[in-house]
Amino acid sequence: MALTADDTRDWGLPLAGPGLLLDVPHEGLWAQRPALHFDAAPGYRLRVASGDQALLWVRIDGYWDRCGFLRGPPGAPWGLPSLSAAEVREVKHAPGSPLWWEAWMWRLGRALAQSEHPVLYAGRWCLRPVRTLRPPEGYRYPISTMEWRFGQPPCLPHSLEAVTRFERFWVEDWTAYGPPSEEGMFQGAVVPLRTPSPREDGRVKSWRKRSRDGTLPPAVLLYVDLLGKWLVLDGHDRIHAALLEGIPPPLLGLWPVLEEVQPSSPEGQRGVLQAAEFHLRDGARPSVVDRVNRMLLLNFQGSRRSTVTRAWPLKGGLPAWRAEVLAWRRSSAFPADAQDWEWFVAPRK
Structure with a gap:
């Protein structure tokens, strides 16, 4: 895998600094489905999986008016190895400086390249520092085909406090009518992939100290363009610790790159x-x-950079997706609004 600097400004959004391009070869390990991947079935049904274990099932309404999410059991192998205290101490540059960001990008970029449970697949990826924003400053979900097209720049992340919760099932209203509000649904929301650690957990306490002295390593967020969401790929506890201290955590965004001439x-x-x-x-x-x-x-614009998340066809299609969802509900009781649940599991496309 080749790692090169990326200091371009053609992403169309205010990124927090230069980053890296990761060129993943189209052979060997990288030609397969990664450990963390997306499966797709007809009717805008998606599944986020680690190996054969579903972490998240998703249904998007055909008119793009709403989207439902159902969590599976967390804990399957995916992501990056835990950072050790020694690795954190090795980065001696001033926190938040260009050299500090560069050091962490190269470390985490190499970790992505060498992971035993890869999350990358063949093609080009971008890893760059990203800023957060308030939800109403984000983009609404699209209301016309002119606004949603194959490949767009990523949206900036918001709503990091989601890492402190672990909702089992919820449905979002994606309609774009009415004035902006804190309650509205905007692209760029952060979605955790595991339950939060208790605030008394040793690693959370350690990261809280790092957050206070400014040496907290950046967390890594993976952008999913079809959902307009960021998944927490690495650093759930680091984000949690920074929130407990009331300090914005440093963040690296990761997304696949599509370069095309229009x-x-x-x-x-x-x-x-x-x-x-x-x-x-x-x-x-x-x-x-x-x-x-x-x-x-x-x-x-004549040529552009954008991002498109790759998904693999789900074996068995819509019936298989629906059977998994119903089986999970039978084996794991959780509250769900009856009308929302009926729509989520409906057999229609």
């Missing part, structure tokens, strides 16, 4: 301009203007 389409561009005019008529809030600008850039 053919010119006058018809498509006219449609985009009409959609922009519709959104901007009678004035618009700054967040709407920013969203329209992003849509125009996505559709008019």
Whole structure:
């Protein structure tokens, strides 16, 4: 695997600094499904799995109005090995400095390359420092095909406090109508992959001290473009510790890279301009203007970088996905709104 510097500014969002490009070969171990991967079934059914163990089942509504999530049992092998105290002490640069970020990116990039349970697959990946934002500053979920297309830049992360909870089942409203609010659903939310450690846990206490003195290593978040979410790939306890101290944790974002040249389409561009005019008529809030600008850039720039998460076909398709979900509910009781659950497990596509 080749690791090279990436200091470009063509991602279309304010990243926290330069990063790394990881070029993963199309052979050997990397040609297989990684330990942590996505399976897909018809009707926007997804499964996040580690090996053959499901960690998360997802259903997206056909009209993109809502999305349901069901957690499976955590603990299957995936991700990166735990950082030791000695490894943390080896990074002696001033916390938060460019050299500090560079040292941690190379360490964690090599860990991704050498992991016994890989999360990367063949192709190009980007690993860069990312900033967080407040939920209402994020992008709403799309309401038209002009806004959601194959491949987009990642959205900045928000709602890190999710690592302190472990909801078993929930359904999100993805409709984009109404004014922004703290309760609205925005792209970029963080989703943990395991239960939180108790605040009395030894590693959490140790990371809290590191957070106070500024030497907390960055956590790694994996972006999933179809969901518009960040999965916590490495560093659940580090994020938890920083939140307990009221200090923003340092974060590295990881996402697969799609680089393409876009053919010119006058018809498509006219449609985009009409959609922009519709959104901007009678004035618009700054967040709407920013969203329209992003849509125009996505559709008019000749070449672009974006991210697309790869998924593997789920053996057995929709019936297999549904059978797994129903079996998990029978073996593991948890509360669920009856109407939401009926929609989530419905056999229709």
